Amino acid sequence: MEEGKIGNIEMLCIIVNAIVCKAFFTSITAVIQRVGTAGWYMTLISAALALAVFSLVSVLIKAYPGKNILEIFDEVLGIKLGRLHTFIICLILLLASSITLREFADATKVYLLHETPPGFIVGLFIIAIIFVSFLGLESIGRAAKLFSYPLILAFIIVIVLSSQRFQAFGIYPLFGYGIDTTLKNGIVRSSAYGEVILLGIFAKALNNSKDLKGIGYKSLIISSALVSTVLLSVILSFPYFIAGELMDPLYIIASLIDYGRFLQRIEVVFIFTWNLSTLIGLTAVFYGSISCYAHIFNIKDKRPIIISFAITLYILTLIVPTTSIMIDYVVPNFRQLGWIGFYLPILTAWLIWFFFKRRKQADAKEN
Amino acid sequence: MLKKISIIFILFILTALSTSCFDDHEVDDLAFVTTIGIDKGVADIWRFSFQITNMKSGGKSKESGGKEAPKHVTLTIDAPAFFMATNVLDATIARALNFTHTKYLIISREIAEEGKFADVMGPIIRFREIRRTVTVLVSDCSAEEFIDNFEPRIGISMARLQEGFLLASDQTGFFPEIKLSDYYSSLKSTYRQPIAIMGGVNDFSHLPQKDGQESAPQMYIGEKYAGQLPRKGGNNIDFFGTAVFDGDKMVHQLDGYETRVMLMLRGEFKNGVFAYPDPLRPDLDVAIDLRQHSKPKIKVVFEKGKSVIYVKIKLDGNILAIQSRINYEKTDMIGYLEALVKTTIKQQADALIGKTKALNVDIFDFGHHVVKSFRTIQEWEEYNWIERFKDAKVIVEVEATIRRTGTMIKSSPVITEEGKR
Numbered sequence: 001m002e003e004g005k006i007g008n009i010e011m012l013c014i015i016v017n018a019i020v021c022k023a024f025f026t027s028i029t030a031v032i033q034r035v036g037t038a039g040w041y042m043t044l045i046s047a048a049l050a051l052a053v054f055s056l057v058s059v060l061i062k063a064y065p066g067k068n069i070l071e072i073f074d075e076v077l078g079i080k081l082g083r084l085h086t087f088i089i090c091l092i093l094l095l096a097s098s099i100t101l102r103e104f105a106d107a108t109k110v111y112l113l114h115e116t117p118p119g120f121i122v123g124l125f126i127i128a129i130i131f132v133s134f135l136g137l138e139s140i141g142r143a144a145k146l147f148s149y150p151l152i153l154a155f156i157i158v159i160v161l162s163s164q165r166f167q168a169f170g171i172y173p174l175f176g177y178g179i180d181t182t183l184k185n186g187i188v189r190s191s192a193y194g195e196v197i198l199l200g201i202f203a204k205a206l207n208n209s210k211d212l213k214g215i216g217y218k219s220l221i222i223s224s225a226l227v228s229t230v231l232l233s234v235i236l237s238f239p240y241f242i243a244g245e246l247m248d249p250l251y252i253i254a255s256l257i258d259y260g261r262f263l264q265r266i267e268v269v270f271i272f273t274w275n276l277s278t279l280i281g282l283t284a285v286f287y288g289s290i291s292c293y294a295h296i297f298n299i300k301d302k303r304p305i306i307i308s309f310a311i312t313l314y315i316l317t318l319i320v321p322t323t324s325i326m327i328d329y330v331v332p333n334f335r336q337l338g339w340i341g342f343y344l345p346i347l348t349a350w351l352i353w354f355f356f357k358r359r360k361q362a363d364a365k366e367n
Numbered sequence: 368m369l370k371k372i373s374i375i376f377i378l379f380i381l382t383a384l385s386t387s388c389f390d391d392h393e394v395d396d397l398a399f400v401t402t403i404g405i406d407k408g409v410a411d412i413w414r415f416s417f418q419i420t421n422m423k424s425g426g427k428s429k430e431s432g433g434k435e436a437p438k439h440v441t442l443t444i445d446a447p448a449f450f451m452a453t454n455v456l457d458a459t460i461a462r463a464l465n466f467t468h469t470k471y472l473i474i475s476r477e478i479a480e481e482g483k484f485a486d487v488m489g490p491i492i493r494f495r496e497i498r499r500t501v502t503v504l505v506s507d508c509s510a511e512e513f514i515d516n517f518e519p520r521i522g523i524s525m526a527r528l529q530e531g532f533l534l535a536s537d538q539t540g541f542f543p544e545i546k547l548s549d550y551y552s553s554l555k556s557t558y559r560q561p562i563a564i565m566g567g568v569n570d571f572s573h574l575p576q577k578d579g580q581e582s583a584p585q586m587y588i589g590e591k592y593a594g595q596l597p598r599k600g601g602n603n604i605d606f607f608g609t610a611v612f613d614g615d616k617m618v619h620q621l622d623g624y625e626t627r628v629m630l631m632l633r634g635e636f637k638n639g640v641f642a643y644p645d646p647l648r649p650d651l652d653v654a655i656d657l658r659q660h661s662k663p664k665i666k667v668v669f670e671k672g673k674s675v676i677y678v679k680i681k682l683d684g685n686i687l688a689i690q691s692r693i694n695y696e697k698t699d700m701i702g703y704l705e706a707l708v709k710t711t712i713k714q715q716a717d718a719l720i721g722k723t724k725a726l727n728v729d730i731f732d733f734g735h736h737v738v739k740s741f742r743t744i745q746e747w748e749e750y751n752w753i754e755r756f757k758d759a760k761v762i763v764e765v766e767a768t769i770r771r772t773g774t775m776i777k778s779s780p781v782i783t784e785e786g787k788r
Contacts (some may be wrong), residue, residue, distance in 0.1 A: 035742065036744045060505065089723075110495055111495055113388065113389065113390045114390065114495065115389045115390045116388055116389040116390055117389065120388075120389065127377075131377060168736065169558065169732075169735035169736070169738055169739070171740055172738045172739050172741070172747075173738060173741045173743050173744050173746065173747050174742065175742050175743045176743065176744060177743060177744050177745065178743050216620075238548075238552060239555075239556060239557075239558065240557050240744065241550050241552075241557070242551070242552045242558070252499065255434055255499065255500075256498075256499055256500055256546075256548060257502050258423065260530075261530050264500070330737070
């Protein structure tokens, strides 16, 4: 199960890509439909909650040095209950990757490859995921670091160039559909940052719990800043009633960049960002899911299960028959209920550790 | 060794898969539409006209008989829906119509006034090939006729002509620059009402001919409408003025001067030449190049539930011509010109605001400022600015500064035998 070590920046890039890649698709529209002009700070509320949950992961990792969160589940909850919690996380990560991949495939089909069958787009993407997964976490980390610099540069270019269409009135009324609605949605949709749990799964690849804590906080701060920037850009570019209609608002923002005859049609820069970030992010989530599965059944070599997981991912991605079902039911329900899968196992483990194990640990240390 | 072979094998497969995909198209499989026109149909609900670039014109433009091939082709069809029209035309031209390079969407005035454009625009804005940067224009004549005449008379490039018209908006202010994205969002807006460019075909019949009679009364060219400009030669298309909508229904047309003032109030006026009667010699004119110094400062207060909007427009001017040769360049004289600009623009702005209040259409984006006083979307939508614009009080203040005097700093009189004049 040993993964080898990866650098802090590599891990930071993995987590940020895993969280942020969702912002390129319909999630932005869904947020604006629910909270209107308050979307840009609603996501900060979600991030704050995710930060609080991550603090619990960090405390658990510190309490059990040298162990990852899955091993801590076994330790705190017992093997059966611990593995059940791991299974929930495995399932939620696999579902998260299938939903994002489906959104990616739909967006690609709508805007770029409209005659290509979705199965072909998903299939090619999964081949890339398999390829990187076979090389292991170290390679995912290196790829994440290598591509993150040009990705962030491309992202900044797109946002700066699209600022020509920003209109300050877009953020008014400041409270959107009301503070209570914003707060409620901010809390419920905190699972948007749930991928931070990957840090707990990959904890042994880091040097110590202090690094883990730092990376977790930094990744959540950077991710929330990026997601908030995307939301703010959309809100400033389109009035709330239009932003709530768009399939992929960030792509449309990029396509509106027009600085005369010689600088227009630069959405290809955005497509580059969109593809690479999704590839890195999804591979990390997919690999996290495989790690969970391997832990449940004590599988030492993950490679044999990569293919079977990839086939499952392919089926899960394409099983929803229409985009409308995806946008109306699957994505909203997953975003609203995702916290159960992402956060509940951690909360349970932390509560049991805090009330039943902590004192014993302290006593054992004293003796 | 096995690992290396596996990698090479995978790379081979990927290479094979990447050589082509389902979406590959050769350029000559497509016909690139540059302009779309929409009229009321005769045989069906709509009449669609598509101007396509004849790619033959890029190279040799001679047909086999020595006859010159047209650089642009217009296809017109009556159909119940936009996609039905394109699909049928695809079958007849043996190419697929492609809209990725479409620059203009022309609607006939008839459709605009009947409020039917929204019915046909829904599918257009949803279509992935059509960019939201397409310019929206209402044509005074039929869209079909407009497109037939929409071709370069100066130069050969259609792309240059189309881009050139958009630059002219910034250079003159006689028409707004309205993109499909702006128009569509205004259509559904709780902040403002839509506007579009007014266009028309000019048959050059509006230029009065010299027939030995006394000179005709002076025409204020800025008060004309598209298609009626007194001119001759060049492109016979006019972009001039603004179509004003209440929702999807065109309710009014602004002339060139009104359009400039509207742009100033919206903060979108870039540059334009203004000719005014000389304050001291009203029989002669002074010409001033005006620019908007900055976006107008707008403050909204509520008095007894009604909004009072204070607008401050700041303009910078350069003197272009003083026909009277009076020394307005001097510090103690320049105030005459600044006062002239202030008074004239304020009068025009007040008149235009009065006119739009009578129509109850906020085309000045005042709603963007009024909304700042509301905390939630529910409160804002309940207030219903679109309905309440007519009750708003708008107080306009204009500040004009003549910054430069052109290449001369003094106007000397002409010397005749009768003395200085």
